[in-house]
Amino acid sequence: MTLPSYAVEAEILESKHVIPGVYQLTVAAKEIARTAQPGQFVQVLIERSFLLLRRPFGVADTDPNKGTLTMFYRLIGKGTRELSKLKAGETVNCLGPLGHGFDLDARQPLLIGGGMGLAPLILLARRFNGKAVVLMGGKNRPEVFWSELFRPLCTEVLVTTNDGSAGVKGFPTDLLPSLLEQGNHDRLFVCGPQIMMEKVSEIASRFSVPCQVSLERHMACGLGACLSCSIDTKSGKRKKVCKDGPVFWVEEVL
Ligand SMILES: Cc1cc2nc3c(=O)[nH]c(=O)nc-3n(C[C@H](O)[C@H](O)[C@H](O)COP(=O)(O)OP(=O)(O)OC[C@H]3O[C@@H](n4cnc5c(N)ncnc54)[C@H](O)[C@@H]3O)c2cc1C
Numbered sequence: 001m002t003l004p005s006y007a008v009e010a011e012i013l014e015s016k017h018v019i020p021g022v023y024q025l026t027v028a029a030k031e032i033a034r035t036a037q038p039g040q041f042v043q044v045l046i047e048r049s050f051l052l053l054r055r056p057f058g059v060a061d062t063d064p065n066k067g068t069l070t071m072f073y074r075l076i077g078k079g080t081r082e083l084s085k086l087k088a089g090e091t092v093n094c095l096g097p098l099g100h101g102f103d104l105d106a107r108q109p110l111l112i113g114g115g116m117g118l119a120p121l122i123l124l125a126r127r128f129n130g131k132a133v134v135l136m137g138g139k140n141r142p143e144v145f146w147s148e149l150f151r152p153l154c155t156e157v158l159v160t161t162n163d164g165s166a167g168v169k170g171f172p173t174d175l176l177p178s179l180l181e182q183g184n185h186d187r188l189f190v191c192g193p194q195i196m197m198e199k200v201s202e203i204a205s206r207f208s209v210p211c212q213v214s215l216e217r218h219m220a221c222g223l224g225a226c227l228s229c230s231i232d233t234k235s236g237k238r239k240k241v242c243k244d245g246p247v248f249w250v251e252e253v254l
Contacts, residue, residue, distance in 0.1 A: 006031040007095045012088050013068060019142040021075045022116075023084050024060075030067035032059075032096050038124035039101030039214055039247040042071065043222040045093040049082035053220050056242075058120035058191075059097055069094070072119040098222050102212055102247050104128070106187035110135060110179065111154075112172050112200055114192030118146040120214060121191055125153040133185070134158065135175060137196065141166040173199040180207040190214070190250075201254040211250040217241040 010027035018024050032042065036059045043054035061070040073080050086092065102124055109128050111121045114137040125132045133156040138144040140163050147166075150157050158175060159167025168175060173196060179185065180203065190200045191214040204211035219229035224243030233239050233252050 005096050005098055006035075007093060008032065009091045010069070010094045012086055012090050012092065014088055015084070015086055017084075018072070019145055022072060022145075023075070023080075024070065024072050025083070026068050026070045027092060027094060028067055029069040029094050029096075032094060033062040033067050033069050034064045036062050036069065036097035036123070037101035038104070038127050039120050040097035040099050041120075041222070041246065042069065042094045042096030043098060044071075044083070045095070046079050046083050046086075047093070048085070049079050051079050051082075054093075054095060054222060055079040055083070056098075056219055056222055058214075059123055060119040061122045061126065070122075072116065074116050095222065099242055099246050100244060102189050102214075106189075107131075108185050108187075109133070110185040110188050112136075112176070112188060112190045112192070112196075113146070114138070114172060114196045115143065117190075117192030117196075117214070118150075119191075121189065122146075122149055122153070124189060125150055128153075130155060133179075135172045135179065136160070137162075137172040137192070138166075139163065171199075172196065173203060176200060176203050177207075180204075180209060185209060187211070197250075198254055201250045204250060212247050213250050213254060214246045215241050215248060215253065216246065 010029040014026040016024040045054045057071040109132045111134040113121045134150045135158045137160045188211040197213045217229040219242045220226045222242045229241040230238045
């Protein structure tokens with residue numbers, strides 16, 4: 001079923017520099033906040049950049065009562081650089097919510113995220129109403145600032161860093177086998193670097209735990225029309241990350 005999406009001129013309520021190179025953007029977007037599902041994304045038009053194509057960002061959080069939508073983004077190129085210069089009171093055109101989000105049917109969910117992949121897991125954790133555990137990875141202590149955002153939403157927050165400056169030294173995949181051995185999780189939800197998702201997928205299949213991954217591909221329209229984000233799936237069918245995904249069952253795509 002295709003749900004409606006909206007193109008709204010969204011007022012920026014807050015643009016916050018969280019850590020070097022990472023921003024948190026909260027906008028007023030009533031309809032998107034009301035309808036967005038965890039794992040969906042928004043296509044943002046950054047007019048001052050004079051870029052023709054919108055830029056996709058995951059829906060990190062919403063407050064349907066206040067009508068707000070929050071996104072987190074890392075500075076990459078021209079679009080995100082211009083976005084970071086916008087101030088509260090200015091507007092951005094947001095098209096969304098787009099794509100196919102996570103399946104919420106889980107009793108003991110384990111959320112696994114690396115880097116900016118943690119953004120869409122915030123709304124997912126919120127929807128699980130305190131029953132999710134999150135396992136996160138980042139380069140160093142500043143890069144796992146997410147832990148404070150997840151703490152009020154999860155039963156447990158497990159942190160790994162590459163340099164050991166916070167949590168356990170290593171990667172989320174180093175902790176995953178022992179977590180699954182305890183048999184406490186009936187579903188995994190993963191978003192992060194491709195290599196991390198591939199390793200999680202191997203471990204998940206070893207323990208026979210169903211797993212969903214959120215893929216990231218360069219995309220232009222975000223609406224399923226331009227085919228620039230098409231991928232091959234294991235069944236041989238081509239699928240569009242923007243419309244059939246970005247969330248897929250792991251056995252379909254990895
Ligand atoms: C479904 C989806 C959700 C995303 N959610 C987030 C998020 O929550 N936070 C975040 O920081 N980033 C997210 N990204 C990546 C983000 O869209 C890119 O970092 C951003 O478009 C870069 O734009 P730019 O103009 O600054 O960079 P440029 O490199 O100048 O962009 C050039 C072109 O490449 C595309 N592009 C560049 N990098 C990526 C990328 N990694 N993925 C897809 N397209 C890319 C741009 O859309 C643009 O068309 C998401 C990508 C997808 C596909």
